[in-house]
Amino acid sequence: MTKIIGSPTRYIQGKGELKKLAAHASSLGKKLFVIVDKNIQDIVKPDIELSVKAQDVDILFESFQGECCMSEINRIIDIVKTNGCDVIVGVGGGKTHDTSKAVAHYTKKPVVIVPTIASTDAPCSSLSVIYSDEGVFDKYLFLPTSPNIVLVDTEVVSKAPARLLIAGIGDAMATYFEARACYQSEADNCLGGKCTKAAMSLARLCYETLLEDGKAATLAVQAKVCTKAVENIIEANTYLSGIGFESGGLAGAHAVHNGLTAIAATHQLYHGEKVAFGTLVQLVLENAPRQEIEEVLKLCHEVGLPTTLADLKITEVKPEEIMAVAKLVCAPGDTIGNMPFDVTPEDVYAAILGADELGKSYQ
The missing domain is CATH 3.40.50.1970 (Rossmann fold)
Structure with missing residues (x-):
């Protein structure tokens, strides 16, 4: 190996x-x-x-x-x-x-x-x-x-617009959960090898840093100032997530991002904003512990990341559109195949709507 x-x-x-x-x-x-x-x-x-x-x-x-x-x-x-x-x-x-x-x-x-x-x-x-x-x-x-x-x-x-740093938090938030899925399934990472313990540790540290400093950093950049929390989040978004995603691997969250491109309204969102919702969908697919899902929902709420389809500008939920997304998520060769279990379009369809309801109930 x-x-x-x-x-x-x-x-x-x-x-x-x-x-x-x-x-x-x-x-x-x-x-x-x-x-x-x-x-x-x-x-x-x-x-x-x-x-x-x-x-x-x-x-x-x-x-x-x-x-x-x-x-x-x-x-x-x-x-x-x-x-x-x-x-x-x-x-x-x-x-x-x-x-x-x-x-x-x-x-x-x-x-x-x-x-x-x-x-x-x-x-x-x-x-x-x-x-x-x-x-x-x-x-x-x-x-x-x-x-x-x-x-x-x-x-x-x-000093860049705060929404950009927040989008980076959304992208970085997926790093640990996707690396964990790849580690469990022994899927190849983006470099064509298996995940090292070092990469897994960096991915975990990335998520922990977001939990600790995400809210404080968001408030600081909204005021156009650079605090220690901002420094930590920039490192998490750029380095910890960069090494974590490439050396850990991608799984459900980024596949959901790719699937959401099937709905034109989501094109208004940044990459990391869609990946954040994709993380919730992946956790629903995994039937992750309630505490873990609520932890992610809390972080999204604190910094202003999407947790519902409405947040993604999908104001009218059409079953045929959500199924089109689900089918694209499961396209051959996409990273949903790195999950540690088989995933069908029907599974993704249910997980998208389940994540949407969890987001609405938390709000």
Whole structure:
């Protein structure tokens, strides 16, 4: 039995770390190519330029055009080659990161990932999700290694809209429960091996951190301040969940997220918001202890995550639509197959409605 755990070579987190970007990256090369989300360029560029002044490093900025697609990846590859850059830096959100990782992979350069939000656990992963030019899913690009450096400036992240951090809590909340399911079923993790005890421990610590600091961190970011609780939640959302999901494995919660895409109204929700409801559905499928389900419901209620279909903008529950979701959840190859028991569309249909009723009764 092969066990595999993946991780970035170095994870760096703290207030003001963006001003040290060049110092951290200089160990990888001397000419940085910074791909930056155009919506935040004015916010982050001064600190990045300041970081270069104290280092023997050159820097070239390029605005990310908004879609992680092969045409954008190839456009940036041409610029990197023309300018002889030797380190790729991705600053922004998930699609900026995935594009940067892909560019680094195809050009055989090291990559530094700089998340400016903590809404998902993608920054630490060895994966890029590639879309068409029109934004339709195309393929997964599985990378041979995780990023060389993940650098998180918590001062920047704490000033992003609070809903993004809350969505990250939803995504991170599923990590422990999905890893636990994969551990029980001995399913392969996202790296093609079995879950290690270390990955399982990180996944559990992730959940415990959310319970301890989720509410306090949510209140703090609503006030645009970075407290110790915010620091802890950023680490949980980004690193603990990132290692936990990739090295632990995915199961029911993310499969439910994928199934919910069958209902157009849910497209208004962030990834982590839908995953949070998916966690409740997975727990109902497992017939988890009442205390555990109520613990998850309490956390969702405290931070403002969806617990009902109405919260997911599904205001009229149509049986045929819920069954369409359930069938998509059970599509061949989706992660519902990692549950430690067989799951049918009828099981998922019942669990979705059961989770909805539990959410309503808790409210």
